[in-house]
Amino acid sequence: MDYIGIRRALHQIPELGFEEYKTQAFLLNEINHLPQDRLEVKTWRTGILVKVFGTKPDRTLGYRCDIDGLPVQEETGYSFKSEHEGCMHACGHDFHMTIALGLLERLTTHPIKDDVIVIFQPAEEGPGGALPMLQSDAFRAWKPDMIFALHIAPEYPAGTIAIKEGLLFANTSELFIDFKGTGGHAAYPHLANDMVVAASAFVTQIQSIISRRLNPLDAGVITIGKITGGTKQNIIAEQARIEGTIRALSPESMTSIKDQIEAHIAGIEAAYQCRAALDYGANYYQVYNNYVLTRKFMAFCENEGHGLTVCPEAMTGEDFGYFLKEIPGFMFWLGVDSEYGLHSSRLKPDEQAIAKAIEVIFGFMASGEHS
């Protein structure tokens, strides 16, 4: 299988969550070209579930990848850059899919003892495909006994495996707030309620939730990634919208941060005599690695001489956390050595990591050391 060619082809057709139609067709075509005698394939919305029958199965192993892109205008300078204006695989899901296809090729040409489900999950970046997929009849019928996944990590050398037991990724919640006040002439502020000022005050105030309300030994993040509002430079804005994300290391801290955000909204409404409509969008449960399976995977990597690093938890989110809430398993970082990070328009992961990841995942599945 031409991993590099596949990754580059996928890189050219990024699609947003639940719109991955070309991606799904591309993946199905690749899967159809594999030996079919041990395969069964199902689609679920824009995702795909593939079962590979083992030679003498005791259990079913699950491996999941995500397939959606981000609304980012690519600036890599690649000759194979995205053909979809304003959309890019800026979080490495082109790598994730290629690795899952490579794994399928190995499993079909070198069958292992256990059954394997390979999951191509849509909409990880939003609105979240893991939870509805997990609850679907298609998935329930094939629910594996253990499950694992990876995410590329630009900060580690290509091919490095970085992992820890327990909490790996944070709880996340999106944050959307629409402020509605009274517009007016720029020269008569006393006759209006300026929503650019109200939204700006809110954005600066809420950082004190992290610095003053959260236990400093805990950790949280509130990032506002987008603000829009108003109509023209000399018209006081009647409306403004902020879009952001909240991160917390426990579900309890997430609830507490949200309570504080709501208190600040009430304060802004009173002070600026406006209305604020709040929407938490997609919420992801923390990624919590099963201790026993993670240690078995770490021992396998060490014994096989795969470069292993024990990493700290990260404030990134992943809806794979929902799979791990129900099924024992783990997620790990795969080093891809890129100067630019995740979600950057210049992300350029090192393609050498792809073959390495396939070797590690297939090797671990074939080793039987997961039971």
Ligand SMILES: CC(=O)N[C@@H](CCC[C@H](N)C(=O)O)C(=O)O
């Ligand atoms: C690995 C990674 O970058 N994941 C995303 C998940 C997005 C969650 C959701 N859309 C949000 O923005 O809260 C991340 O931003 O961490």
